[in-house]
Amino acid sequence: xxxxxxxxxxxxxxxxxxxxxxxxxxxxxxxxxxxxxxxxxxxxxxxxxxxxxxxxxxxxxxxxxxxxxxxxxxxxxxxxxxxxxxxxxxxxxxxxxxxxxxxxxxxxxxxxxxxxxxxxxxxxxxxxxxxxxxxxxxxxxxxxxxxxxxx
Amino acid sequence: xxxxxxxxxxxxxxxxxxxxxxxxxxxxxxxxxxxxxxxxxxxxxxxxxxxxxxxxxxxxxxxxxxxxxxxxxxxxxxxxxxxxxxxxxxxxxxxxxxxxxxxxxxxxxxxxxxxxxxxxxxx
Numbered sequence: 350x351x352x353x354x355x356x357x358x359x360x361x362x363x364x365x366x367x368x369x370x371x372x373x374x375x376x377x378x379x380x381x382x383x384x385x386x387x388x389x390x391x392x393x394x395x396x397x398x399x400x401x402x403x404x405x406x407x408x409x410x411x412x413x414x415x416x417x418x419x420x421x422x423x424x425x426x427x428x429x430x431x432x433x434x435x436x437x438x439x440x441x442x443x444x445x446x447x448x449x450x451x452x453x454x455x456x457x458x459x460x461x462x463x464x465x466x467x468x469x470x471x472x473x474x475x476x477x478x479x480x481x482x483x484x485x486x487x488x489x490x491x492x493x494x495x496x497x498x499x500x
Numbered sequence: 501x502x503x504x505x506x507x508x509x510x511x512x513x514x515x516x517x518x519x520x521x522x523x524x525x526x527x528x529x530x531x532x533x534x535x536x537x538x539x540x541x542x543x544x545x546x547x548x549x550x551x552x553x554x555x556x557x558x559x560x561x562x563x564x565x566x567x568x569x570x571x572x573x574x575x576x577x578x579x580x581x582x583x584x585x586x587x588x589x590x591x592x593x594x595x596x597x598x599x600x601x602x603x604x605x606x607x608x609x610x611x612x613x614x615x616x617x618x619x620x621x622x623x
Contacts, residue, residue, distance in 0.1 A: 368523070368524040368525040369525055371521075371523060371524065371525060372521060372523075372525070375521075375554065391585070392585065392589075395585060395586040395589065396589075398554070398586070399554075399556065399586060399590065402523070402556055403556060403557060406523075406524050406556065406557075406558070409524075410524075450594075452594060452595040453595070455560075455564050455567075455594070455595075455596060455599050456564065457561045457564050457565060458557070458561060460557040460560055460561075460594055461557045463594075464557060464590065464593060464594070467593045468593075
């Protein structure tokens with residue numbers, strides 16, 4: 350369940366990284382964003398849901414090579430941005446394996462990370478303590494306060 | 501996933517209509533369905549996205565595989581009704597909206613096959 354403190358809101362989900370778990374993960378990430386506040390439009394929820402989904406599928410298919418394994422997803426809303434961190438204990442990500450597709454020549458694979466980059470405002474990958482950490486964020490911002498509007 | 505097929509046209513056309521999530525879990529079934537249709541000689545497919553509310557890169561892969569299979573047999577794949585905003589967005593981001601002929605409805609997509617392949621057919 351999400352926890353709220355003022356304009357902060359956090360939630361975590363732990364799951365087995367496999368394709369069957371993705372619908373529940375989608376509900377989790379989408380529901381979190383929609384509950385973050387009136388400025389978190391449905392389009393932001395769409396973007397975060399798909400970005401988290403693509404990273405989680407990559408974890409299942411590549412980090413765990415289809416054998417499933419634990420995945421933790423931490424979501425945070427701080428009033429200005431929604432951030433997701435995905436942590437898994439699978440094999441390390443190889444950046445050389447993730448070249449952007451040539452959009453003039455559609456292909457069968459290679460769109461996952463491309464989509465994530467296109468959907469979010471910030472993407473960071475790090476390998477720490479034998480775990481992969483993917484952090485993505487989408488800026489939302491809050492409308493100006495009444496005091497600011499008077500200026 | 502409901503997949504009705506319409507064959508009551510001058511040119512055999514299959515309208516395949518997945519529903520709900522078209523993602524890594526459900527994409528293999530649609531891939532097999534499209535592959536079987538092409539293998540059986542139905543090389544003009546409409547993939548109707550009206551009831552799809554979420555699509556990921558695995559869904560995109562199915563569209564590309566179907567397109568390649570159909571075109572290699574002399575046919576084609578048209579899309580229809582990507583009404584969900586998330587589905588429209590993924591098609592735009594990947595420029596699939598330029599690769600595929602996309603119609604507002606499945607019937608309109610099928611009609612485009614008729615106008616392309618049977619110029620004399622009544623509209």
